[in-house]
Amino acid sequence: MTEHEDAPRIEIIRGNPTEEELAALLAVVSDAYTRETDEAVADEPHVSVWERTQRGLRKPLRRDIPWGRFSG
Template sequence: MTAEDKPFLQVVRGDPSPEEIAALVAVLTARARAAAAARAGGEPRTSRWADRSRLVRTPVSGGLPPRGPSAWRASGLPR
């Protein structure tokens, strides 16, 4: 038996109906197409929560860090 003659799916346990097998094939096909589309889409979209660039402080006016009694708070908090 060659690789082309082997079945793609094999039922190991139970007795699924033809409708259940068709549903399984439909789900596997949809997942394979979605994965192929994601690979072909280029760069994956990064969530804003996972984007580490938001942690980098933007300079305030004049490029100097904040001054004053509460400046230590502003120096560590993202804007």
């Protein structure tokens, strides 16, 4: 992915903005986008290699239910 593909896209739908207005808009939006991407950090939970490779334990068998759920 190149730098231009990763950049946000702005599309003017109505009106006829001047070059100064477009420059101001691009400056404000670009600055806000850059700050947001710099500050956006997701905490990764620490999971050991052992925990990643282990299957979850099943619940213990219920001994109070008879085989086949029939008591007679």
